[in-house]
Amino acid sequence: MKNQIVAIITSAGEGERMNSPVKKQFLQLASKPIIIHTIEKFLQTNIFNKIFITINSKDRKTAEKIFFSEYKLTRKNLIIVDGGTTRQKSVFNALKFCPSSVEIVVIHDGVRPFVKIDEIIKIVDFAFEKGAVTLGCPVKNTIKSVIQNKVLSTLNREQLWKIFTPQAFWYKLIYKAHKNAERKKLKVNDDAELIEKIGSSVFVLKGSPENIKITDEFDLKLAEAILSNNLV
Numbered sequence: 587m588k589n590q591i592v593a594i595i596t597s598a599g600e601g602e603r604m605n606s607p608v609k610k611q612f613l614q615l616a617s618k619p620i621i622i623h624t625i626e627k628f629l630q631t632n633i634f635n636k637i638f639i640t641i642n643s644k645d646r647k648t649a650e651k652i653f654f655s656e657y658k659l660t661r662k663n664l665i666i667v668d669g670g671t672t673r674q675k676s677v678f679n680a681l682k683f684c685p686s687s688v689e690i691v692v693i694h695d696g697v698r699p700f701v702k703i704d705e706i707i708k709i710v711d712f713a714f715e716k717g718a719v720t721l722g723c724p725v726k727n728t729i730k731s732v733i734q735n736k737v738l739s740t741l742n743r744e745q746l747w748k749i750f751t752p753q754a755f756w757y758k759l760i761y762k763a764h765k766n767a768e769r770k771k772l773k774v775n776d777d778a779e780l781i782e783k784i785g786s787s788v789f790v791l792k793g794s795p796e797n798i799k800i801t802d803e804f805d806l807k808l809a810e811a812i813l814s815n816n817l818v
Contacts, residue, residue, distance in 0.1 A: 590689050591710060592636040593628050593752075594680040597621050597649075597696030598669020600642070603802040610800060611696045612648065616813050620800060621649075622657055623699035625664070628692075631706050638683055639696070640669040640676035677777060678764045684757060690714060691760055693777050694752040697800040700812060705793050706752060712791060713754035718781045720753040721793030747790055750797045753778050759786060 597611045604610045611621040621639075628637055641649045649666055653659045667683055669676035677693055684691065690713050694701065705721060712719045725746045731738040753776065755763075763780035766772070774780055778788045800809050 590687065591634055591692070592638065592684055592688050592690075592757075593634045593692045593694065594638045594640065594677055595621075595624060595628065595694050595696045596640050596669070596673050596676055598640045598642045598645075598676045599673065599697075604806070606803075609645065610806075612645075612652065613800075613806065615699065615800075615806070615809055619652055620699050620809075621696045622652065624694070624696050624701070625653075625659065627699070627701055627703055628694070628706065629659075629663075630703050633707060633710060634663070634692075635688075636663055636665060636685070638665050638667050638680040640667050640680050643668045672773070674764075674767065674774065674777075674780075678768065681757075681761050681764060684761075688757040690754055691757050692752045692754045693760075695799055698751055698797055699800070699809070700794070700796045700798060701750075701752060702794050702797070705791070705797075709752055709754045709791055712789065713756070716787075716789045717756045717759050718753075718778060718786060718788045719755075720776070720778045720788060720790055721750040721797065722747040722790045723750070723792055723795055724748075749776060749778065749790075750793050750799075751776070755781065 612619050615623060628634060646666060654661060667680045670679055690710055692710060709719050709721060725743055725748055729741045729746055763784050766784050767780050772783060781788050796812055798805060800806055
């Protein structure tokens with residue numbers, strides 16, 4: 587079915603924690619912008635009818651130059667969407683661009699370039715069955731609840747997971763969840779939490795720990811180490 591599966595890659599953030607004049611999504615990683623590494627992973631799956639990239643309107647010309655002039659990506663399947671003031675609003679903007687025939691939407695952070703191709707495909711397959719799925723992995727460290735430097739409790743590590751992207755959803759379900767958040771003015775940590783807010787279940791698939799989000803200088807050094815050691 588045409589336009590059955592689409593991806594939304596979020597790349598509209600300011601990247602203030604990176605302390606760089608260049609926004610993190612456009613920083614070079616192994617002589618290639620981080621966002622290009624990410625987009626190429628999704629293109630290599632060959633399962634997406636459309637890939638929407640949310641970009642700050644101030645960065646549209648930069649993005650178009652990188653995507654379409656320097657890396658010769660096709661405008662037919664790669665569509666730039668103006669981002670909102672938050673990641674949540676950016677995703678909702680992109681959801682509004684999706685054709686009515688879409689069944690599955692995969693949402694991913696543009697600065698997670700090490701997602702594995704087989705994990706993208708796997709999460710899409712699982713989403714068709716379950717409706718709402720995220721990648722993640724169990725935490726290894728002891729986790730404590732702390733307020734004002736005081737430990738309130740030690741959490742049960744057996745029930746705790748680090749949550750990654752991509753996250754995949756039935757289109758109608760995630761659109762409903764975003765609409766509910768807009769109406770109630772909810773602010774959440776990720777799209778999966780929006781599904782929780784409307785009382786629906788979210789399932790987790792174990793993903794690779796190399797699927798890091800590059801948010802600061804340490805993450806960038808870690809990303810370079812991952813590449814240099816051929817861990818992806």
